[in-house]
Amino acid sequence: MASNEESNNTQQESKFTLSMNPDMEQQQISLDHQQVEEKEFDYSKRSQWLRAAVLGANDGLVSTASLMMGIGAVKKDIKVMILTGFAGLVAGASFSVGAIVPLLAASFIRDYKVRIGAVVAAVTIALMVFGWLGAVLGKAPAIKSSARVLFGGWLAMAITYGLTKLIGSSGL
DSSP states (O other), rough: HHEEEEHHHHHHHHHHHHHHHHEOOOOOHHHHHHHHHHHSGGGGGGGHHHHHHHHHHHHHHHHHHHHHHHHHOOOOHHHHHHHHHHHHHTTTTGGGHHHHHHHHHTTOOSSHHHHHHHHHHHHHEEEEHHHHHHHHHHOOOOHHHHHHHHHHHHHHHHHHHHHHHHHHTTTT
16 A cells, blocks of 8 residues: 555656646746847837937037028128037037037138038038938938938038028128
């Protein structure tokens, strides 16, 4: 009888061991899956504030450059153009990361046409960088995003320059 009870206990223990094995494997698979999930970080959770930062810097860059281009279309004086750039920088302090680029590009150049070209060149490079950065952070196509930001910035600067030149030449 004792041997019969021992064999029943042994069978129950082996059943318990067999039934525990799949659970342990499931737990191990679950742990492995959690470790893989921890290694893969989802950047989309922070994409909204990153997008806002990139677009804010882009907005400051284009706004200050357009302001300087508009003044440069009417006045060829470097002091007026630099003062306007600083006024735009102070007025839009939250955009200061992007706003400093055209200001630095124009501040050391005396010739009017070269100064306008330097602002356009510096802003072009910065717009491409901001477009690329926004694409990388948002997991979007980099070329398409950079081109969209670049052409949008060029369009804003061209409209500002053209309208200011038109209004300034008509004597208003």
